[in-house]
Amino acid sequence: MLLITCPHCGNRAQTEFDYVRTLDSIVTLDMAPEAAMTTLFERSNPRGIDDELWRHSHGCRQFMMLRRNRVTHEIASITPWGAA
Amino acid sequence: MSRYSALALLRGALTGQRHWDRAWRDPEPKQSYDVIVIGGGGHGLATAYYLAKVHGVRNVAVLEKGWIGGGNTGRNTTIVRSNYRQAPLHNFFEFGLKMWESLSDDLNYNVMFSPRGALLLGHSDADMARLAQLGDALRCDGIDAELMSRDEVARFEPSLDVSDRARFPIHGGLIQRRGGTARHDAVAWGYARAADGLGVDIIQNCEVTGFAMAGGTVTGVETTRGRIGAGRIGICVAGNSGHVARLAGIKLPIESQTLQAFVTEPVKPMIDTVIMSMTLHCYISQSDKGGIVLGGDPDRFPSYAQRGLPPQIEKAATEAIALVPALSRLRMVRSWAGVTDMSFDGAPIIAPLPVDGLYLNGGWCYGGFKATPASGWMYAHLLATGESHALTRPFALDRFARGATIDETGSGPQPTSR
């Protein structure tokens, strides 16, 4: 179980969080249809580091970006994301 | 190759079993092959076997980065069934289930396919209605399914708590009697031995590190053991599909996640069937050795670690105890974790990739083991003919862009939602 340092709540157990999606798969509202579908359905899925959107769903309910290694599970950085 | 039989075993008893050959050779890679299958799991080995056996394509290599059967083939709960609701899925898996029924004989290797029944439990009238719908869908396509009342469930699997006290009272179930389990390692070894016998080169400790391309067509692979040329190349590395496809510059509708399973110490016969539930996400069966094999939900975030986290194991144990209370006293002796290809509609992809000569077999989510024979058969068809078999046409890669997703659970385009 990972220990995730929520920017708002500090060190919390991973069970309080939900992985939402990768940062590059956020379909923004202004995307053209084709770009939207490509963004939605294609992932680079690297065997290494990726930027991911997580949410402290069972805590402050805020979103944050985790730069995370998917092999070692190391979290390089955590940044608050979006509106409070 | 020495043929396996009871007689040969008895003869061996007199000689200390010294007469057995190697189950498969350990060849050096040739300069090139007609077809290269990347990935020496059950699916890849089955593909090579059917290429050689059905299509006569024998100049085939299976490249495995580690040891064959070491990925998800050896890291699952060994359940075999075909009871999916969506027709493209149940028709495909049923094709496979029929293959399981004669697989040991076909391979001359006992894969211990044991049709002891796959029982889906319902915990409410709503669950029972969904089970009836599932059963009706199966029966209309000629696949076996029977509804069971609570009493019938109790008689069929007495270890279950069918009382009203249960947190998830059992209202009944849907049984697929032809479903069951098989010995996962034996599937990989049996296919390897049979493919090897037909001339397929199985090359272990050979990791693909890149693709050789010429004019938009793939011509070979770069590996840790040098470049190997090929006419057609099939990626068959579920769990690592995203990683390998990326070597060819392709992004897939797949995310890798960890799925764990575990087994208890062996006990005398306790659970006779494969127990699954409409509401709870745990799978329970007993291996021939006596261990109770349990599985649950994936870890729900991307990972290639082959290493899981405690919460899902604890949840699976909790739910298993809710169904079979006596399990509480058994001890977990071993746990394992596989990296699964979570596709974005829960269905597999068996299709050409947008690079000429390159094909993909992946996206099995957490249901790939049971598909092994059918997957190999269909992928061999695709690699040999360049055309998808009718049963795998729905599993094309462009279904996402076209909007023709399959979505067994109806839960949408996120790998975390199923």
Next chain:
Amino acid sequence: MTGPARIAGGPAPSLGFSFDGKPYRARPGDTLAAALLANGVNLVARSFKYHRPRGIMAAGVEEPNALVTVGEGARRTPNTRATDVFVYDGLVAVSQNRWPSLRFDIGTLLGLAAPVFASGFYYKTFFGPPKRWMFYEKFIRRAAGLGNPPIEADADRYEHRAAFCDVLVVGSGPAGRVASQNAALAGDRVILVEQDAVPGGSIVRDAGGDVTAIMAAELAALELAGTRVLVRTTASGIWDDGLVTCVEQLAEPGQAAEIAQRLWRIRAKRIVLATGAIERPLTFAGNDRPGVMLSQAARTYVRRFDVLPGCRAVIATNNDDAYLTAFALREAGGTVLAILDTRAAVVSQVVAAAQAYFPVFFDVQDLATEGGLNCLSSVDAMIGSTKRRFAADLLAMSGGFTPVVHLHSQAAGKLDWREDIQAFVPGATLQAITSVGSAAGEVEAIAAMTANLGKPKASFIDFQNDVTAADIDLAWQEGYRSVEHLKRYTTLGMATDQGKTSNMAALTRLAGAAGVAIPQAGLTTFRPPYVPLTLGALAGPDGGGHAAPTRRLALYEHHQRLKPIWQPLGYWHRPRAYPLGRETLAEAALREARAVRNCVGIVDVSTLAKFMVTGPDASAFLEIVCATNVSKLAVGRGRYTFMLREDGMVMDDGTVWRLSDNRYLLTSSTGGAERMEAHLAYVRQVLAPQLRVSVVDSQEHLAGIALAGPQARDVLATLIGTEPPAHMGASEGVIAAVPVQILAASYSGERAFEIYAAGHDAGPVWDALEAAVRARGGCPYGLEALEFLRIEKGHVVVGGEADGRTTAHDLRLEKMVRKAGGFIGASALDRPALSAPDRKQLVGLESLGGDIPEGAMLMETWGSGAEGHVTAAAMRVNMGGSIALGLLNGGRGRSGETLVASSPTRGQHVQVRVVAPHFYDHEGARYRD
């Protein structure tokens, strides 16, 4: 005298226990193994495959042989290591995997056929025609397994606890104690866990006298310094970020206690592994007989338990440490016939000292044993080229020491090979984990290949699974050469001891066969748990019927008074119907539905998802979420709405109400409540962070009661004293002195109002409504009646018709989709497959025969292939007759067709006519003003 016995003197055995029905006595502090030996019992178990007689080989968790079933009934615990259970008064143990008895076991016949049953034999036979394997498998399954499984529900209770510390020390031996002391001195918060009941590790084994008391005192001092000491607590798994799961045994297996086991989740900044080392057996023919024991185990029985494991002992070793066992046995009154050393002549202080007391033989090439069921009779040794026989009843063996690196390896730590000790030691690690003492490789050096003797045939490597050196050779010959293949083909290391004693011996044998160095032979991965742990401990307090919470309605007590049939949905339990007298569910539901159609009724709709959306940009926000028009909504008005997923499928539906200029109430389905909460948060925080809007989830804050029926308006008008809002209007009011929000929405197809009040205030509102409704001849109704009403009206439901695979067009809702776009899912709608003519589309179905079975497949004739299915079926409320909703390929263009609704699982086949999906008041005349 022969065989094991209690050393004379010492306290009287005060505890009673039984083994295979025979009563024995034990001293407090005895393990079951020690107590059995003290009573002269050597034969304890039968092996897994060949049913060979087995005794006690070890004195700790690594024991491969001595597995017994402890406890009875709801506390039956199979496969318990006799070396890892402390005797309590009344302990009941029985042997396993034998029939009819431990001494006369039919299964022994299997052992005679061992030459046939070589590793992997089952892959080579038992197949052929279908069912042949199923035939053999029955017998194999009965022969396999160890103990009998428990049958009753577990009587034990378990709990979980969390702890945090700076330093977690695993193991209280000398190295662990020093690490704890140092950390405590440095001001760290320290937790020390020890798997044994007595702290001290190797000290308890090697120091004589009352060392346990001394150790206990020392640990008391540690505790005084602030260290938390947990004994009988095994660290079973290391996970990411310093998380260690430990199991504390508060009761012994089979023993009744308030809490049997406690699973600790300890999060440590730094982890020190002082887990010691495990002694390896020597590999030789007959190394598995009762009476063959690990040398340090023999010493432990003497020093710690006052038990002499044999009177006439032979020591066989490749190291000096085993010589200490000779001294211990001698001091305890035993005779040491010989020390058999596999090394060439050795010069060391210990050896020299031993030579003064014992015959010491070097250059031992081979060993073999003979003996009966319960004891050893002789040890044969090939010394150089001379064969010698010793009439020994105990063979204490030592093949070197394997550091316990399991936990280090579980945490993805690397392992380095150490040639001098012929073992792997902890290497680089990703986490702050250090190993100390024996676990780090501080063990006696041994020479390569000095533990692997003699003929491979009956030389056991994995004792419990009966894997011999010959099996490993065969696997190699057949090409199962990766260590993982070897393990899986032979089942080596896969027994309940998890290969603790067999791992290195197997690798040595494999490397020998391969002609490579051991590190080149590879190593299998260590995975949790280090020691098997109960599922009960994993589940903790969530076991035993608490697998999930139950969510109760705010009005639970009010419903319970009416004795409803409860219906689960997710964690919620909601009233499905309120049967009167002996009414069936269907009868009750029909009566309730008729009350709504013809008079008036109330239903609890509290579980609907409800979100307060407030702020200057609230309407802009809702236009992103909802696929329908929202912004033109007037204050005090509401509208049906639905939301799409990003792939264009209908995700959820509900109503949206403009309560004031900048304040909206959005309702959506119960089952989708959590998904909708996450979705709205994602839109607000990630997709449209610039919008000035707040979203408050009010699902559980607001209890909701729907009042429906031709008399609903009059009932409400009387209660609130004013005219209620018109259809799709919103207003506020007071009922029973409780402020309520009134929304005039109809799901049933009748004039209806949803009335919301704060959950804690809702009781009086329900009471007032119920009284008023009953006064007019109406009644409360449940979800089943609601289902009848909505099917007749043709409302789709999320999870039913909106099954996650249907578009708005499929559900005939496309006219409501906002043409301008700009909502989630809009970009997906142009994909070609979404406008395919044969998509599954919503239809109504009328029976031409009997009741339409819910879930049945729709087809032209039986055998023509399913073209759709019945999503929901009901009786017409007033007129009778069976109707249904369904999804049908190209259904929108097929009205008038006659199909069969076929349910082969229920043997029901009903002719149906495809009709438009509304059966009642399509124009809405009954609720519009």
